[in-house]
Amino acid sequence: MSDTYLNLVNSGFTKKLAKQLGLPQPAPLRRYRPGQPLLEGPALVLGRGADADSVAGLLSTTWDLEVHRNATPDLRYAAVVVVLTEVTQPTDLSEPVLAAAGVLKSLARGGRVVTLSRTASADDAPAVAAARQGVDGLLRSLAKELRGGSTGNGIVLDAAVGVDAPSVVGALRFFLSTRSAFVDGQLLTVSSAAGTLPSSWERPLEGRVAVVTGAARGIGESIADTLARDGATVVAVDMPSAGEHLATVANRVRGTALQLDVTAEDAGERILEHALARHGRIDIVVHNAGITRDKLLANMTPEKWDPVLAVNIAAQLRINEALLTSGDFTDAPRIVSLASTSGIAGNRGQTNYAASKGGVIGMVRATAPLLEAFGGTANAVAPGFIETDMTARIPAVTRQVARRLNSLQQGGQPVDVAETVAFLASPAAGGVVGRVLRVCGQNMVGQ
């Protein structure tokens, strides 16, 4: 899907005109390509203490980046990492935050600001909790101020999780990289030190078998492509009627196609049987298949309500149960489920859809603990406005408005969702459990 407006304001005369008129000026986002350097310039690591030193060491030594510990004014930093894990009172925020402020104007296009902080809990001393929770508001506001395709995201560490925990390292790399191009203004909590760092950041899913439902088109197709690119063997699942596209996708990713109605009673068993027989294992299940049947609740009918719940949530529950009881989904398994901003913030005319997507969020939260014993996780990804066949059907004006209603002032691409899914499915993300990660360019609605 192309965004004509985005193209116009970024080229020639129309670019100048848009600037003079003060129109929104969305920046083209740089996306991930294998072989791309992690950052296209130096990184500034702010904050005092062992955690900050450790993070700086990771970036400079392990990832071989140019790392500064003190801001050089007017230098075009590609990323600013603000380590706030050791703040004990709100005033502790002052020095690192203001240091970061000094370089924001010269931040490179597509720059990254990442905060690392700790979860504020009721057990904390009030001042500690205040300082920690303050990061939340700070980060969300900061992200809204960034321009030029730059994003701000935060990693929140639960108690006892060190900054060197695999999921912290993995999340930091994800947020710094172009893989998170359309993830903005989000705080991702790492609950444990579970997970393992991949031997190759280019192919973190090597040797893993991933099932993707709804893989024939759109976001699902992109997820299949992305997981395969990251090394996974993909089982592409979709409705029998979508078989032609499904076969094309399966052949492109050198995986297998499984034509299956996910609402079938035995869908889980058939997925297991296929994956185990053909590929010998099953590690990742991405519940992407979903449908919409929009109607105001006052006009809602069972024909519009029931199928949405059946496909979007009931089928996932049934498949998960088959996976969990099979005994074959036990090697650091990953469930990644597609939620939606509608399920978080609500959307007029989408009570059915929002109920199902809200359900997904509840489901992963409750499923994750069942998988923890095997080093497994369940998480959700909540896309905002993504340029797909589905959103292309929205009336033009509504679509234009919807696109601009986020900090990046544009719609995301299917691959943006796919990259986030791939991160949550990766071995490094073992400490991210039962969470929802939004891919919405920091949509104005909801959290």
Place this chain on the structure above:
Amino acid sequence: MAASKTTTPAAAPRALVLGGNRIPFARAGGKYAHASNQDMLTAALDGLVARYGLQGERIGEVAAGAVLKHSRDFNLTRETVLGSALSAETPAYDLQQACATGLETVVSLSNKIRLGQIESAVAGGVDTTSDAPIAVSDRLRRALLDLSRARSVGQKIAAASKIRPKDLAPATPRTSEPRTGLSMGEHQALTTAQWGITREAQDEIAFASHQNLAAAWAEGFFDDLVTPYRGQSQDGNLRADTSLEKLATLKPTFGLGLDTPATMTAGNSTPLTDGASTVLLGNDAWATAHGLTPLAVVVDAEAAAVDFVHGVDGLLMAGAFAVPRLLERNGLTLADFDYVEIHEAFASTVLTTLAAWESETFGRERLGLDGAFGTVDRARLNVHGSSLAAGHPFAATGGRIVATISKELHRRRAAEGRPVRALVSICAAGGLGLTAILEAA
């Protein structure tokens, strides 16, 4: 060691049906109207590759064919392989045995597997009646060839002057038997009359075909046998809502010139259809290495032919001869089969075959038996519907039947844990018939 040169003959490998894929069959002039044979065969093959994860795989051999073939498709199967997701190093060949083409590709590739020449294979077939080859008339063709060979201006003028305006009219492929001038329907009408098959019996076969095929679709039986194509996600000819009453209203189309009442209608005859099918074959080792579950073993096959030109037997009756020979060789009787698949070229083809087997006279005089050959339990006949409902893209029918019944054999065996067998019989133009035994693996 020099001794290692001596080869010890190992037990012959089994030829296994490992799966299949076809595109839904479409009525002529429908959704595949502009798709070529190569387009459709590629779609079917790529769907198979996708289902079984064979991308980049070098398959032992791919054999397929089409009954109606453009001259540009002289190497149809190889060209299809080159355009597919299989390895470009996969060899291929074309094969044609009229409507038995699809089954013959299964049989001949199975034989290669059993001989140990290849470990894996894809059998297939395709046909389009929408994109049928139109040739120039014989006279124009000869004149053009003469013209191309002519050297002098005089020779060229002489060759060109032989072309007459009417020579420019295109020649469409013959739909009738070359030696008798009768269409297949007209031939079958003679056989139908000879065996006294009633209109009602034919309509019942057609009705059952639609019912059985519709049930299989509804059950999702074809979910892992069919990949949609060009927006066609189910067989276009299927009429789930047809009834015996509706079938009874159709006007007869064949056998109108005979003394007996005409009984063959568009409802109990197969329509012109476009489509393609493939079957994945392999030996046990290859199946294991690729994580594929063997569905069925290709046990044996027998072809037969009849002298319909001189009216000795009906054009489509060869199966009635092949099956008794096949079963005799394998020490089996009709009762040993859990499934009998008789290709429904016409409803009456099935019925005349069954009638011949039930006839004492036919058994004694034509089959050389002591009496009637036997009776087929109708509950075992074409259980998932056949060509009347699915349609019949000539060369694609064999693959459809083999893949469908192999899945059913495997399912039945898994449920009952005993040997399960199917008999397949396909009649073809030219008085041909090809039959095969499949057994659940």
Place this chain on the structure above:
Amino acid sequence: MTLRTVPLPGVPGLGGVYARGAGAAARLAIARRAGRAPAGLPDVAYEVRGVEVDPTHLTDYQHLLGEPASDVLPAGFVHVLAFPVATALMARTDFPLSLLGLVHLSNVVTQRRAVRLSEVLDVRAWAQDLRPHRAGTQVDLVTEVSVAGELVWSGVSTYLAKGVSPAESGGDAREEFVAPVPTGQWRLAGDVGRRYAAVSGDRNPIHLSKVSAKALGFPRAIAHGMYTAARALADVGAARGEAFVWSVEFAKPVLLPGTVTVRVAADDEGFAFTGWDAKRTRPYLTGTVRPL
């Protein structure tokens, strides 16, 4: 009657023969009015030696009739080669019947052995057995083909001259025709007469076009009888063997274009064939092919 052998330098072209036949017919009509019509058959046998076969001609014939294009000459092809010699005889001024308007009633060919493309043929033809028919007068034209003195093929073609009654009229009543179970049909296009004329040389106007056929009293062009007989022989196929007797009787002319429903099937003595009009249940031709 002893025949005087008249050697011809080559096989006459039938077109020329028909022209002469037309001239002869005119002279015959005048002679008949004058009461000077010949009463008997000419006592000559025409002979052409050293006839060689053109492979292209053979191939064209085989393709048109549905015979395999082998090097064995189909019995009907030998007829095509040899019969102009007999036709030339009929075009003689002393032949008692007019060539134009003769109706081919029946034909019996005895093929003694396979004749091959490379063989050089000698052809001898004469007329015999002038006799009454219920509709006129009939006569047999006998043609013999030999290779190095060995008789390999002989044909007897019986013709009827309508209305010319020598003495009394014969009375062979026709049996009612019952259509058998068909084994096939020939859909004969409008140009079948012209195409057979091209390979047989028999350009009798009744076969060529509607206009030329109308001039001679037919509503449309009619198929050559020997074309239909040769189609039946081709339908019998290889099962006829190399030596056989091929007999045919022509009942009704086949109007072109037209459809002939046929049965060509084995019987106790070989093969029998029938071609008929399925709509009117009237026979066009019946015949047999019997092994020698």
